[in-house]
Amino acid sequence: MNIPGLTVVTMSALFGLGVIMVIAGGVGFMSSNPVLMENRHRFAQGVVFTAAALMFVGGIGVHFTGSSNTAFLKGQMQRASQCELASEAAHPEARGGRSGVISRQILSCMQVAGYDWNERTARCQDAPVATNGYCYAPADWFDRAVTTTQLFFD
Structure with a gap:
């Protein structure tokens, strides 16, 4: 049984979880990466966060538009x-x-x-x-x- 409302709730929850994982992973990556931590330049940190966010959003986009659960x-x-x-x-x-x-x-x-x-x-x-x-x-x-x-x- 495919319930469209449940699919939207599930995708939203997974998207929120993914955002939290991207932020936690980015902070963890920067803490363990001596190049970024020695540099401590805001631009370098922004690049890491932006790249992670773009990869995440791209992955969700591919899943969301290609998933049979979301119909379209x-x-x-x-x-x-x-x-x-x-x-x-x-x-x-x-x-x-x-x-x-x-x-x-x-x-x-x-x-x-x-x-x-x-x-x-x-x-x-x-x-x-x-x-x-x-x-x-x-x-x-x-x-x-x-x-x-x-x-x-x-």
């Missing part, structure tokens, strides 16, 4: 399939027809789920139909940014 692009595709299944189950007589009932219901279902129709993406232009999960973009700015990043590497 995979969740978007799954949601489009769920909307298609629900629409076809609600209107079995409209399958294969040209009435557009199923397509309109899929669009409505995706909009309720928090996705906007976006046919400007390259993968949507190949097949701009309601069942194509690539033709949607999350309405929330953060989800949209992560999904756009995933699409860039997909």
